[in-house]
Amino acid sequence: SQQGEEDPQALSIQEGENATMNCSYKTSINNLQWYRQNSGRGLVHLILIRSNEREKHSGRLRVTLDTSKKSSSLLITASRAADTASYFCATGGSSNTGKLIFGQGTTLQVKP
Amino acid sequence: DTAVSQTPKYLVTQMGNDKSIKCEQNLGHDTMYWYKQDSKKFLKIMFSYNNKELIINETVPNRFSPKSPDKAHLNLHINSLELGDSAVYFCASSQAVGGETQYFGPGTRLLVL
Numbered sequence: 001s002q003q004g005e006e007d008p009q010a011l012s013i014q015e016g017e018n019a020t021m022n023c024s025y026k027t028s029i030n031n032l033q034w035y036r037q038n039s040g041r042g043l044v045h046l047i048l049i050r051s052n053e054r055e056k057h058s059g060r061l062r063v064t065l066d067t068s069k070k071s072s073s074l075l076i077t078a079s080r081a082a083d084t085a086s087y088f089c090a091t092g093g094s095s096n097t098g099k100l101i102f103g104q105g106t107t108l109q110v111k112p
Numbered sequence: 113d114t115a116v117s118q119t120p121k122y123l124v125t126q127m128g129n130d131k132s133i134k135c136e137q138n139l140g141h142d143t144m145y146w147y148k149q150d151s152k153k154f155l156k157i158m159f160s161y162n163n164k165e166l167i168i169n170e171t172v173p174n175r176f177s178p179k180s181p182d183k184a185h186l187n188l189h190i191n192s193l194e195l196g197d198s199a200v201y202f203c204a205s206s207q208a209v210g211g212e213t214q215y216f217g218p219g220t221r222l223l224v225l
Binding site for chain 1: 143156157160
């Protein structure tokens, strides 16, 4: 069954602006990850946040996790045209099988 | 030096045919996965293998059969293809079972006519 829902489904911004994407999930998790998918390509891992962490940074990416609300957000600061892609959150459960459950993704368009 | 590779990249075939998709990873990982992405971009896991042993087997029609000849390869064979099998199939790998970061291949776009 689908775990995550992402919001918004689509986002269009100007280069230099910040982009925020949200993800909600339903069950308890061990970690939450964000992946990027460029058009016609595979997914690329961006960042992982564990269930006992609240915030994590990687370059222009900032991820927050609120386990009480079962939600996460991905912030991309100072966006670039090359950031245009679909972004997916994925939750890893406690079963330790490596199973990831993906949200439906947010399509981000960054206009030059 | 592609980390996770899949062949073919595109596959167009008729209903009822049998086809295979191959996946290879050169990362030295123990665990490999197959995912299906539908036309709405929804990505769902199908199978995972750890060192040639089946770990995850989601509710997938038994027309789909994964085969892992060694830990660097995980192939997907599909019998009696149906229109609804049209999708993009992604292979992925992780360092170990429960390994958190997964590395994805470029995908195989399957179109069943």
